[in-house]
Amino acid sequence: xxxxxxxxxxxxxxxxxxxxxxxxxxxxxxxxxxxxxxxxxxxxxxxxxxxxxxxxxxxxxxxxxxxxxxxxxxxxxxxxxxxxxxxxxxxxxxxxxxxxxxxxxxxxxxxxxxxxxxxxxxxxxxxxxxxxxxxxxxxxxxxxxxxxxxxxxxxxxxxxxxxxxxxxxxxxxxxxxxxxxxxxxxxxxxxxxxxxxxxxxxxxxxxxxxxxxxxxxxxxxxxxxxxxxxxxxxxxxxxxxxxxxxxxxxxxxxxxxxxxxxxxxxxxxxxxxxxxxxxxxxxxxxxxxxxxxxxxxxxxxxxxxxxxxxxxxxxxxxxxxxxxxxxxxxxxxxxxxxxxxxxxxxxxxxxxxxxxxxxxxxxxxxxxxxxxxxxxxxxxxxxxxxxxxxxxxxxxxxxxxxxxxxxxxxxxxxxxxxxxxxxxxxxxxxxxxxxxxxxxxxxxxxxxxxx
RNA sequence: GGCCCCAUCGUCUAACGGUUAGGACGAAGCCUUCUCAAGGCUUAAAUCGGAGUUCGAUUCUCCGUGGGGUCACCA
Numbered sequence: 001x002x003x004x005x006x007x008x009x010x011x012x013x014x015x016x017x018x019x020x021x022x023x024x025x026x027x028x029x030x031x032x033x034x035x036x037x038x039x040x041x042x043x044x045x046x047x048x049x050x051x052x053x054x055x056x057x058x059x060x061x062x063x064x065x066x067x068x069x070x071x072x073x074x075x076x077x078x079x080x081x082x083x084x085x086x087x088x089x090x091x092x093x094x095x096x097x098x099x100x101x102x103x104x105x106x107x108x109x110x111x112x113x114x115x116x117x118x119x120x121x122x123x124x125x126x127x128x129x130x131x132x133x134x135x136x137x138x139x140x141x142x143x144x145x146x147x148x149x150x151x152x153x154x155x156x157x158x159x160x161x162x163x164x165x166x167x168x169x170x171x172x173x174x175x176x177x178x179x180x181x182x183x184x185x186x187x188x189x190x191x192x193x194x195x196x197x198x199x200x201x202x203x204x205x206x207x208x209x210x211x212x213x214x215x216x217x218x219x220x221x222x223x224x225x226x227x228x229x230x231x232x233x234x235x236x237x238x239x240x241x242x243x244x245x246x247x248x249x250x251x252x253x254x255x256x257x258x259x260x261x262x263x264x265x266x267x268x269x270x271x272x273x274x275x276x277x278x279x280x281x282x283x284x285x286x287x288x289x290x291x292x293x294x295x296x297x298x299x300x301x302x303x304x305x306x307x308x309x310x311x312x313x314x315x316x317x318x319x320x321x322x323x324x325x326x327x328x329x330x331x332x333x334x335x336x337x338x339x340x341x342x343x344x345x346x347x348x349x350x351x352x353x354x355x356x357x358x359x360x361x362x363x364x365x366x367x368x369x370x371x372x373x374x375x376x377x378x379x380x381x382x383x384x385x386x387x388x389x390x391x392x393x394x395x396x397x398x399x400x401x402x403x404x405x406x407x408x409x410x411x412x413x414x415x416x417x418x419x420x421x422x423x424x425x426x427x428x429x430x431x432x433x434x435x436x437x438x439x440x441x442x443x444x445x446x447x448x449x450x451x
Numbered sequence: 452g453g454c455c456c457c458a459u460c461g462u463c464u465a466a467c468g469g470u471u472a473g474g475a476c477g478a479a480g481c482c483u484u485c486u487c488a489a490g491g492c493u494u495a496a497a498u499c500g501g502a503g504u505u506c507g508a509u510u511c512u513c514c515g516u517g518g519g520g521u522c523a524c525c526a
Binding site for chain 2 (some may be wrong): 105109142161181204207209271277280285411412426
């Protein structure tokens with residue numbers, strides 16, 4: 001860095017699709033690097049491809065970055081589309097200095113220009129230093145006099161990038177591995193316009209299960225950050241997870257905040273090889289973050305999901321079932337699935353019972369079930385409504401359960417209350433539903449059994 | 452195919468040239484238990500192959516092999 005000691009990096013997405021998870025990770029690593037080194041991260045929209053660029057995608061990218069907690073200045077976003085005069089200036093300069101020339105072309109396909117601007121390629125070996133990979137050497141001869149602009153007013157990507165980075169004072173470029181092929185020709189352009197060479201770092205890819213580059217074709221919407229936002233993943237979990245694809249603090253720590261990551265971040269320790277996207281690990285990390293959330297926040301989210309999906313909104317019940325739900329989910333959208341499976345409704349309304357299901361499969365009869373339910377309900381009748389907690393219920397009927405066989409008492413009770421083969425234990429159910437509702441559901445079950 | 456990049460458990464990864472090759476996710480088993488979940492404990496599981504350098508290679512070099520990427524008037 002000749003003129004400037006401050007590290008300036010950039011994140012330059014082109015808004016031609018939903019914010020890609022791999023791009024999100026690149027942005028994150030840029031941010032880690034810059035924060036660690038008291039530098040600055042700039043944002044640039046590469047929106048010169050008018051056909052494919054759109055505003056919705058730009059918004060999605062900005063929102064995604066904000067969601068992740070990357071605080072960069074979005075007020076004065078540098079848009080490529082607004083700098084055509086700048087590109088023109090450099091193109092003219094290069095032509096004037098004989099570094100580039102207008103080339104007459106044979107038009108072979110429709111849409112091809114009869115004239116384009118090509119760089120005079122000195123045809124040499126370019127060696128550049130990569131913070132992740134070390135020295136990378138490429139022979140640029142085979143590139144030939146490559147095209148740098150379609151016309152004096154239409155630069156192509158490589159030229160635009162080099163000019164923008166130069167104009168913006170960018171001195172560190174951290175980008176995806178595929179940028180390695182672009183680097184030599186961009187260096188040639190830098191030399192032609194007299195721009196200093198930035199320091200490079202090329203990040204390994206995130207991979208599909210078969211180790212090919214992470215693709216929408218294979219992963220569908222799961223390549224978009226949008227998907228994870230919608231599913232209700234915690235941004236902290238996402239940052240943690242993405243950071244650990246290709247990097248780690250060097251010890252056994254798995255859960256780290258953005259601040260801790262930045263603190264320990266070292267770009268030299270970034271992995272060279274690509275890494276498969278492991279959703280299982282993400283799920284686990286997300287759950288770790290879920291568990292750390294304040295209870296009010298958890299209740300609020302659970303209520304939101306339940307109300308949206310089912311219309312139920314009894315605050316008392318929601319409060320009671322919060323711990324039950326929390327230990328059964330990894331991500332908020334799991335609540336939607338629970339609702340779909342009917343695993344929550346029975347806390348709010350009487351389940352439809354199935355006679356067969358109430359009977360304990362491993363050796364009970366309908367008569368025994370009915371009899372035991374009667375015994376249990378007699379005990380419940382005598383209990384104080386205010387002391388009808390799961391602990392007290394357990395204490396009150398444990399003896400009966402042991403005498404009559406636990407399976408033959410607890411299974412029918414639990415199924416009578418939930419109507420499900422799988423559910424939380426009967427004591428928890430009792431404590432949540434309350435004495436009146438419990439007795440009512442038991443009565444219904446007994447009637448059903450005697451039919 | 453040319454060029455480029457990469458290579459430790461299934462996955463993410465740790466290991467100044469000297470470790471019983473460590474951790475995590477996942478899996479399996481056990482405990483707890485009426486079922487599910489959660490939790491606790493335990494187990495299985497890896498240095499791609501071959502040369503070389505070295506007293507000693509996961510680690511350094513070379514050659515294979517394998518995988519991936521890239522070869523635009525797209526970004």
